[in-house]
Amino acid sequence: MGTISLERSDRLYWLGRYTERVYTTLKALQSLYDRMIDRNVGYDDYLRSFGLADIYCSKREFMRSFLYDRNNPGSVASSLERAYDNGIVLREEISTEAFSFLQVAKDTLTKSEQSSNIRLSLLPLEDVLFGFWGCIEDKMYNDESRNIIFVGKSMERLDLYLRLKYPFEEVDKEFSRLCKALRRMPKDTPYRYNTRYLSDLVEILGVQEEYQLHSDKAVTSLGHLFEVSA
Amino acid sequence: MQQTVQFSDSIGNAAEINELLRRYGVKFGIYKNGEFHEQFFPFDPIPRVISADDFHKLEKGLAQRVDALNAFLYDIYHDKKIVQDGIIPEDFIYISSGYLAQCEGITPPNRIYSHISGIDLVQGKDGEWYILEDNLRIPSGASYPLIARELTRIACPDAFLIHDITDNRNYAQLLQETMDYANCGGIRAILTPGRYNAAYFEHSYLAELTDSVLVQNDELFVEDNILYHRTYSGGKTRIGVLYRRISDEYLDPLSFCPESLIGIPNLMEAYRSGNVGLINVPGNGVADDKGIYYFVPKMIRYYLAEEPILKNAPTYLPFYEEDRKYVLGHLDTLVIKDVAEAGGYGVVFGRDLSKEKLADFRDTIIAEPRRFIAQEVIDFLDLPILDEGQTVMRKADLRAFVLSGKETKVWASGLTRFSRNPDSFVVNSSQGGGFKDTWVLSH
Numbered sequence: 082m083g084t085i086s087l088e089r090s091d092r093l094y095w096l097g098r099y100t101e102r103v104y105t106t107l108k109a110l111q112s113l114y115d116r117m118i119d120r121n122v123g124y125d126d127y128l129r130s131f132g133l134a135d136i137y138c139s140k141r142e143f144m145r146s147f148l149y150d151r152n153n154p155g156s157v158a159s160s161l162e163r164a165y166d167n168g169i170v171l172r173e174e175i176s177t178e179a180f181s182f183l184q185v186a187k188d189t190l191t192k193s194e195q196s197s198n199i200r201l202s203l204l205p206l207e208d209v210l211f212g213f214w215g216c217i218e219d220k221m222y223n224d225e226s227r228n229i230i231f232v233g234k235s236m237e238r239l240d241l242y243l244r245l246k247y248p249f250e251e252v253d254k255e256f257s258r259l260c261k262a263l264r265r266m267p268k269d270t271p272y273r274y275n276t277r278y279l280s281d282l283v284e285i286l287g288v289q290e291e292y293q294l295h296s297d298k299a300v301t302s303l304g305h306l307f308e309v310s311a
Numbered sequence: 312m313q314q315t316v317q318f319s320d321s322i323g324n325a326a327e328i329n330e331l332l333r334r335y336g337v338k339f340g341i342y343k344n345g346e347f348h349e350q351f352f353p354f355d356p357i358p359r360v361i362s363a364d365d366f367h368k369l370e371k372g373l374a375q376r377v378d379a380l381n382a383f384l385y386d387i388y389h390d391k392k393i394v395q396d397g398i399i400p401e402d403f404i405y406i407s408s409g410y411l412a413q414c415e416g417i418t419p420p421n422r423i424y425s426h427i428s429g430i431d432l433v434q435g436k437d438g439e440w441y442i443l444e445d446n447l448r449i450p451s452g453a454s455y456p457l458i459a460r461e462l463t464r465i466a467c468p469d470a471f472l473i474h475d476i477t478d479n480r481n482y483a484q485l486l487q488e489t490m491d492y493a494n495c496g497g498i499r500a501i502l503t504p505g506r507y508n509a510a511y512f513e514h515s516y517l518a519e520l521t522d523s524v525l526v527q528n529d530e531l532f533v534e535d536n537i538l539y540h541r542t543y544s545g546g547k548t549r550i551g552v553l554y555r556r557i558s559d560e561y562l563d564p565l566s567f568c569p570e571s572l573i574g575i576p577n578l579m580e581a582y583r584s585g586n587v588g589l590i591n592v593p594g595n596g597v598a599d600d601k602g603i604y605y606f607v608p609k610m611i612r613y614y615l616a617e618e619p620i621l622k623n624a625p626t627y628l629p630f631y632e633e634d635r636k637y638v639l640g641h642l643d644t645l646v647i648k649d650v651a652e653a654g655g656y657g658v659v660f661g662r663d664l665s666k667e668k669l670a671d672f673r674d675t676i677i678a679e680p681r682r683f684i685a686q687e688v689i690d691f692l693d694l695p696i697l698d699e700g701q702t703v704m705r706k707a708d709l710r711a712f713v714l715s716g717k718e719t720k721v722w723a724s725g726l727t728r729f730s731r732n733p734d735s736f737v738v739n740s741s742q743g744g745g746f747k748d749t750w751v752l753s754h
Contacts, residue, residue: 084498084540084548086530169336170506173518173525177458181334188334269544 083223089174090229090271092167096175097233099164103186104210105241106157110147111200130244131155148203149194161186175230176220182213228265232272235259236303243300249289256286271307278302324466325356325697331462337455340509347507353745354459355696356467359707359727366477366723366751369432369440372620373711374719375611377428380447380598381715382614384424387597388414398613399606402630402681407603408651409448409596411559413566417583419493419592426489426590427453427554428713429726432621433691441624441689443708445604447595449556452726452746453712454513457482457520459748460724475753479724483520485714490521490552492716493588497551499523500540502531504557504573514556523554533577536584552588553578559593567593601650601684602628625687629680638676638685642669645685646736647676658737660688688736696729696747706730708738709749723751 085093109127116122117140124143128135133155137143151158161183168175168183186209196202214234221227239255263279266272281302285295292299329351338349361369386393387404394401404410429450431443460479464471490499501523503514518525530541531550539547555562561571566579581587597603605626608619627634627645638645642661649657664672676683693704707729712722727749728738738744 084524085543086526086541087543088527088530090543169511170515172336172512172515173523177335177516177519180336184334184336267544271543 083225085223085226085229087271089171089226092171093174093226093229094233094272096164096167096171097230097235098237099160099167100183100210100213101234101237102160102241103157103164104207105238106147106155106160107203107206109241109245110144110157111203114144114200127245130246144199148199149190158190161190174221174223174226175217179213179216179220182209182216185209186213224265225267228262229272232259232262232266235262236306240300240303243296243303246296249292252286252292256282274306275308278305278308282306325354327466328356328459328463329354331466332459335458335462336512337458338512340507340511352455353731355729355745355747356463357695357697357702358748358750359694359709360750360752363752363754365438365440368620369711370721370723372440373430373713373721375615375617375620376430376442376445376607377425377713377715378719379607379611379614380428380445381422381424383610384447384592384595384598385418385422386614388417388594393610393613396613398609399603400630403600403602403606404597406681407597407600409559409594409598409600411567411594411596413579414592414594417592417594419582420495420585420588421492423493423715424592425595425598426493426715427486428715429453430711430713431708432711433624433689433708436690436692439622441622441691442604442607443624444601445599445607446710447591447599448559449591450710450712451510451513451556452710452728453482453486453722454516455746456724456726456748458516459746463748474750477723477751477753479722479749479751482712482722482724483517485716485720485722486517486554487521489714489716490523490554490588490590493590494551495586495588497538497549497587498540500526500531500550500553502526502528502553502555502557502575504561508556510556517554524550526550528573528575531575531578533575533581536577536581536586538575538578538581538587550587552590554590559596562593601648602630602681605684624689627685629676629683629685634685635676635680639673642673642676642685644688646688647672647683647685650682650684660736662688694727694729694747696731696745698731703733705733706736706738707747725749 113124113127124140125135137146146153147156149158150156151162153159165183165187168180172180186206189206189209193199193202193206217227217230235255235258239259242252242255263274282299285291285299332354333351337352339352340347340349383393393399394404425447427450429446429452431446432440433443434440456479499521501514501518503511503525505527515525524540526540532539532541538550538553540550541547557573560568561574563576563578564571564574565576582589604623605628608623611617611619627638629635629638645661647659647661651657661669691706694707695702696705707727710726712725714720714722727747728744729747730736730738730744732743
């Protein structure tokens with residue numbers, strides 16, 4: 082019916098953010114897991130990226146906490162619960178089919194917890210997430226609502242890439258994608274960017290050397306992107 | 312009447328269908344000890360089957376009943392001829408908690424008060440259907456058989472190849488037509504109290520299927536007696552019809568319960584001005600009060616000059632001296648219902664009470680005769696259900712859905728609820744009951 086309330090737009094935005102947080106966290110942990118198999122690599126850099134203290138006794142404990150512990154706000158499980166909470170109140174907007182992927186994702190993660198091969202058991206979760214986003218593309222005819230989800234998704238991915246210091250080329254691509262999604266946001270909505278912070282981001286993320294020196298500042302500017310200009 | 316066809320075979324693997332229901336988030340919420348719990352509604356794969364002849368009679372009888380109830384509601388909020396003519400004592404109108412003086416004189420679009428009526432029936436062992444209860448406020452449950460049919464067709468397609476079953480997946484279309492007929496100009500919206508309401512799944516699913524906006528009260532406002540949806544860009548969109556899924560008393564704090572935090576101030580003024588259609592309209596509770604139930608056959612004769620096609624369960628009103636004497640003399644064989652209760656609560660079987668409890672109950676009935684109705688216990692048909700792989704027989708009812716728009720239409724399906732407890736007649740989901748698909752045969 083094409084009318085979006087403030088509350089609904091907030092839910093759409095956070096649905097995008099949390100589903101992306103599930104995906105990027107999952108990918109980052111899988112990459113870290115791979116490196117930890119046969120190299121002398123720890124998880125302290127990962128914790129430092131988010132300003133977290135090391136309270137874990139082992140790599141295994143760290144990995145299980147960040148994958149499955151619903152009480153760990155940085156975990157895949159916790160983000161998935163938040164995504165589900167937003168999805169359940171958006172059923173009529175995103176479709177029952179799209180929503181069902183969130184239930185399947187939860188079931189897949191729960192099943193993975195019992196598996197002896199974590200990486201293998203988590204592969205279907207990636208499939209489910211791609212199924213979810215594909216369904217969003219396919220089933221949502223309201224361009225405005227769909228774009229809010231993808232603004233949230235893009236914001237989250239860029240935020241995590243910046244914190245985890247992903248290579249400049251990948252950050253650059255994600256920033257371009259975010260800018261395209263932002264240009265589609267109507268005026269007078271909460272997702273209209275603040276020009277000052279967008280300019281800061283352009284300045285930092287437009288040049289590889291600047292990015293390497295000032296990625297922390299980029300995280301801050303990104304956090305202020307939707308603040309109304311003074 | 313033709314005996315209902317019995318299908319004791321499962322139409323598929325219960326686990327598969329319940330897994331699909333879980334996947335699609337088919338849940339209902341209940342509060343236990345003040346905490347909200349979301350539960351899956353247990354589905355039984357053996358369908359209830361209604362023959363085409365049986366349904367034809369049900370269809371006519373249910374439409375007749377709902378037409379009479381709509382005529383009654385118009386009368387009660389206008390001239391009250393049925394009271395003046397001595398058909399219904401005024402005691403049953405004005406002390407009913409469902410009667411709302413604030414609705415006096417309001418005529419909704421097309422004079423339809425109950426757009427969606429949920430009529431609860433049981434079938435006796437002799438094949439006769441009996442009306443147990445009318446639900447004219449915000450009857451819920453249609454979404455469960457609707458989605459269950461969709462999923463059982465995925466899980467067990469052969470069952471639908473072998474049997475000639477009327478497709479029930481037109482409910483959303485019927486609902487949309489009903490909403491459009493009540494629309495006063497604007498978009499369709501469904502008002503929900505929110506995620507933690509017992510029927511939230513239904514609210515969101517029906518909004519999806521009818522292309523309505525699912526809204527909560529803080530997204531709505533009334534300006535110049537017009538209801539608007541507040542948009543995130545600071546604009547507003549007019550709402551022409553609101554299918555509200557919150558109770559009358561919480562609907563508008565300026566007209567009803569002032570403490571309501573889930574209502575919309577001035578909604579009643581917008582409705583009274585004819586600027587928004589409400590589904591169902593406030594004040595319908597006066598017609599589905601358990602005390603008024605007794606009078607529905609009389610209403611049919613009074614308003615439609617027809618004989619009722621469907622029977623009420625044999626009912627006594629302790630309010631009348633003759634009935635009171637009978638009730639007090641047969642308390643141990645009757646089922647007593649507190650008219651103020653719902654959801655299976657306030658129902659007492661006399662046979663389950665000790666002598667002391669019966670004596671206490673007798674005193675209560677004498678002191679408050681208007682508070683209760685008494686009914687003969689109908690020996691209703693048990694239906695087969697699967698319980699841990701075994702077929703067992705359990706009590707079941709049927710909630711039929713009647714939609715009143717341009718025409719009064721009965722949905723060729725319904726919610727069959729069953730008791731999972733072998734000794735219980737109570738089928739409500741809030742008390743652990745399950746549901747099954749209801750097949751209406753095409754011919």
